[in-house]
Amino acid sequence: MAQSFHYDAVKIATYNVNGINGRLSVLLRWLKEASPDIVCLQELKAPAEKFPEKMINAAGYQAIWHGQKSWNGVAILSRKGPLQELRRVLPGDPADMQSRYIEAIVNDTVIGCLYLPNGNPFPGPKFEYKLNWFKRLTAHAKKLLAEDVPVALVGDFNVMPTELDVYKPERWLNDALFRMEVRTAFKKLVDQGWTDALRKLHPGETIYTFWDYFRNAYERNAGLRIDHFLLSAHLDKRLRRAGVDRHVRGWEKTSDHAPVWIELKKRN
DNA sequence: ATGCCGTGGAAACCACGA
Numbered sequence: 359m360a361q362s363f364h365y366d367a368v369k370i371a372t373y374n375v376n377g378i379n380g381r382l383s384v385l386l387r388w389l390k391e392a393s394p395d396i397v398c399l400q401e402l403k404a405p406a407e408k409f410p411e412k413m414i415n416a417a418g419y420q421a422i423w424h425g426q427k428s429w430n431g432v433a434i435l436s437r438k439g440p441l442q443e444l445r446r447v448l449p450g451d452p453a454d455m456q457s458r459y460i461e462a463i464v465n466d467t468v469i470g471c472l473y474l475p476n477g478n479p480f481p482g483p484k485f486e487y488k489l490n491w492f493k494r495l496t497a498h499a500k501k502l503l504a505e506d507v508p509v510a511l512v513g514d515f516n517v518m519p520t521e522l523d524v525y526k527p528e529r530w531l532n533d534a535l536f537r538m539e540v541r542t543a544f545k546k547l548v549d550q551g552w553t554d555a556l557r558k559l560h561p562g563e564t565i566y567t568f569w570d571y572f573r574n575a576y577e578r579n580a581g582l583r584i585d586h587f588l589l590s591a592h593l594d595k596r597l598r599r600a601g602v603d604r605h606v607r608g609w610e611k612t613s614d615h616a617p618v619w620i621e622l623k624k625r626n
Numbered sequence: 627a628t629g630c631c632g633t634g635g636a637a638a639c640c641a642c643g644a
Binding site for chain 2: 404428477535568570614
């Protein structure tokens with residue numbers, strides 16, 4: 359068996375599905391293949407009542423979700439332990455109606471599932487909204503760390519943290535995913551004491567989680583690393599493996615993102 | 627360098643994504 363380990367692992371994944379109903383067959387195929395314990399989904403692009411709960415349940419997962427008509431939408435799935443929802447709104451702006459955050463406790467671990475705004479075009483109100491959302495996330499993240507419990511902030515951050523995370527950095531300098539303000543915001547967040555799990559286990563390696571639909575981006579490996587796992591110190595200590603299921607990006611009717619995952623040593 | 631692709635929703639085009 360290729361997949362045989364000397365420890366019991368907890369596998370957590372994140373997947374921007376780009377429309378959960380349009381991608382349902384891809385999602386279910388991947389869930390069966392990868393068998394993650396916890397999954398954070400982004401870009402459901404469906405209102406609450408159109409979340410395919412029965413199919414997700416039939417695949418072996420409980421779910422909580424925060425839907426929205428047409429855009430955004432986030433969900434957390436769990437294969438084993440129950441999900442105890444903590445919040446479904448990022449604090450700090452009561453006027454913000456976009457479904458971009460949901461948080462739950464699963465097996466004593468806090469999972470914050472997020473879909474950070476894209477922010478394009480720069481300059482403009484969307485970019486300002488992104489920076490403000492980042493500030494709110496950073497403030498909330500600080501509170502989570504202060505609670506001194508195992509926490510993971512997981513999802514589509516819409517940021518390439520460094521030049522290593524972009525196939526052609528020079529072309530992205532003025533893009534809202536790579537503007538220095540946004541990279542700086544990501545670094546400020548990480549410097550609170552979070553671990554960028556993929557980067558820690560694969561330093562110096564080219565890792566992408568997204569490839570455009572056009573210009574044969576996937577075939578050319580013209581990708582971006584924008585889906586991330588930020589781990590508190592408790593989880594960092596348990597981190598064993600991490601990767602990208604990049605082959606899923608090659609499937610028919612697939613999302614432009616690939617699923618990303620980590621494995622944690624199980625708690626004693 | 628660019629929405630050339632793809633989704634959802636409303637209305638056979640538009641908003642939005644990264």
